[in-house]
């Protein structure tokens with residue numbers, strides 16, 4: 001297929017390369033054009049200097065920070081798109097905004113799928129992402145070969161917005177568990193427990209999670225905090241997660257508390273810090289570090 005890709009960030013850069021490796025003709029566009037040029041040189045994709053150059057594609061992917069940038073890109077590209085083009089949004093976006101984007105694109109006969117991903121930059125690089133898809137079943141089937149180049153667990157969840165809602169719930173769980181684990185580990189450290197040993201046993205017990213199995217031992221305990229996923233982006237996901245529960249009328253004190261905590265963390269520690277640095281909020285309160 002001829003594919004257009006908008007957004008070569010931490011996730012989009014490796015994902016677009018995997019589409020090319022699967023045999024598709026991939027045109028890449030990025031706000032900072034040097035990244036598109038570097039991508040084309042490294043992987044044999046085609047660098048577009050202007051957004052409109054993507055217009056001949058059968059499928060257009062977006063992987064941008066929020067639904068706002070997707071709305072903007074859709075508005076710019078829409079007059080140039082032919083009916084039947086498939087727009088696949090891998091941004092961790094907002095369900096309500098996605099429904100608006102889908103309706104706007106539908107006026108020109110362009111189909112929309114929300115397809116946010118999980119698995120981090122390592123999963124994007126390896127093509128092993130989980131992909132959570134919202135949209136019509138026929139569009140999902142058309143996009144399946146493209147998804148297969150990007151991920152392993154590919155699930156159609158319902159109409160437009162269902163993928164973004166599921167992703168927001170997933171990331172709110174990740175965010176809440178990371179801070180809860182940080183609180184617990186700080187208490188254990190103050191009690192004189194070796195945290196490597198504590199995690200060793202927790203990870204063979206019922207309290208284990210991605211945070212205890214990967215994030216805390218590999219990125220926090222050694223104080224490396226490598227930048228793979230910005231704290232500001234996780235705070236945005238948790239805001240969406242909290243809105244999803246609110247819109248559904250589900251009382252959700254834990255989701256709302258998590259939203260407050262991550263807003264505070266992003267403000268205090270910085271939007272561009274890695275998401276694992278959120279633990280520094282709890283560390284400051286405890287006057288102790290997780291080591």
Ligand code: NDP
Pocket residue numbers: 007008009010011012030031032035063064065066069090091092093117118119120121228229230233234237
């Ligand atoms: P990055 O910040 O690394 O990249 C953002 C991309 O969007 C860059 O290509 C950037 O261009 C472009 N961009 C930013 N602002 C604008 C704008 N105003 N107009 C046009 N383009 C813009 O983000 P990630 O790749 O980490 O994240 C992308 C999406 O994927 C987010 O929704 C995030 O929540 C989600 N996600 C991230 C994961 C991760 O581990 N990083 C995991 C799963 C999902 P430029 O190069 O010019 O800055």
